Amino acid sequence: MMKIGVLGPVGSGKTTLIEFLTEYFVRKFGISVGIITNDVVSNYDAMRVYENLVIRKKIIPKENVVGLVTGGCPHTAIREDPSMNLRALEKLTRRTKVEVVFIESGGDNVMSTFSSLLADYTIYVLDTSAGDKYPGKGGLGISESDLLVINKIDLAPYVGADLEKMRNDAEKVRKGKPTVFVSLKTGEGVDSLINILREELAIEGILRI
Ligand SMILES: Nc1nc2c(ncn2[C@@H]2O[C@H](COP(=O)(O)OP(=O)(O)OP(=O)(O)O)[C@@H](O)[C@H]2O)c(=O)[nH]1
Numbered sequence: 001m002m003k004i005g006v007l008g009p010v011g012s013g014k015t016t017l018i019e020f021l022t023e024y025f026v027r028k029f030g031i032s033v034g035i036i037t038n039d040v041v042s043n044y045d046a047m048r049v050y051e052n053l054v055i056r057k058k059i060i061p062k063e064n065v066v067g068l069v070t071g072g073c074p075h076t077a078i079r080e081d082p083s084m085n086l087r088a089l090e091k092l093t094r095r096t097k098v099e100v101v102f103i104e105s106g107g108d109n110v111m112s113t114f115s116s117l118l119a120d121y122t123i124y125v126l127d128t129s130a131g132d133k134y135p136g137k138g139g140l141g142i143s144e145s146d147l148l149v150i151n152k153i154d155l156a157p158y159v160g161a162d163l164e165k166m167r168n169d170a171e172k173v174r175k176g177k178p179t180v181f182v183s184l185k186t187g188e189g190v191d192s193l194i195n196i197l198r199e200e201l202a203i204e205g206i207l208r209i
């Protein structure tokens with residue numbers, strides 16, 4: 001089983017990314033997927049995933065979705081004290097057989113990272129709507145994550161975000177680790193995202209390529 005941690009600022013597109021990848025993995029690769037969402041004060045994301053992927057699209061069974069209300073700093077729940085998430089993971093894998101589990105962190109700051117107990121692979125999701133200052137400003141999550149996804153490139157022209165600058169800055173801070181530019185709304189760039197993840201799934205022995 002591969003545990004994929006998804007983190008990044010509030011509203012950057014973490015849940016949208018997980019929904020997209022889950023649908024793709026299930027439909028195109030025939031892989032079984034579980035999802036754990038972390039929200040600080042509500043079960044909002046878990047309810048949304050449940051309504052979209054379980055009820056409407058019938059892509060995953062309801063046992064495959066767990067929503068956690070962490071009640072405190074989202075950062076703490078995935079790194080300093082991941083016990084709540086580890087318990088959720090144990091519960092999920094006891095009641096259903098999954099090959100990939102996505103764990104979404106509550107929207108957090110650029111220094112957030114996952115404990116290696118909780119995630120085998122981490123995806124940091126930024127978006128262009130806050131302009132192009134990140135990834136140049138750095139931050140552990142941005143520099144250390146296995147994959148940096150810069151989402152909402154469809155919005156870049158409206159906020160004057162220079163994608164070339166973001167690409168150069170990402171290359172500098174990430175020292176060779178991959179960055180992809182996507183719009184989860186229009187589908188632009190998702191092929192490179194899928195190609196990278198397909199290789200990772202093959203390395204884990206989940207997929208043959
Ligand atoms: N224009 C545009 N909107 C997007 C894109 N991806 C996601 N959104 C929208 O951005 C909003 C936030 O997306 P979410 O997936 O909920 O973001 P999140 O990171 O999970 O948010 P939190 O869990 O609250 O931190 C939603 O209204 C999405 O429909 C994109 O590529 N382009």
Ligand SMILES: [Mg+2]
Pocket residue numbers: 014015016045104
């Ligand atoms: Mg979310």
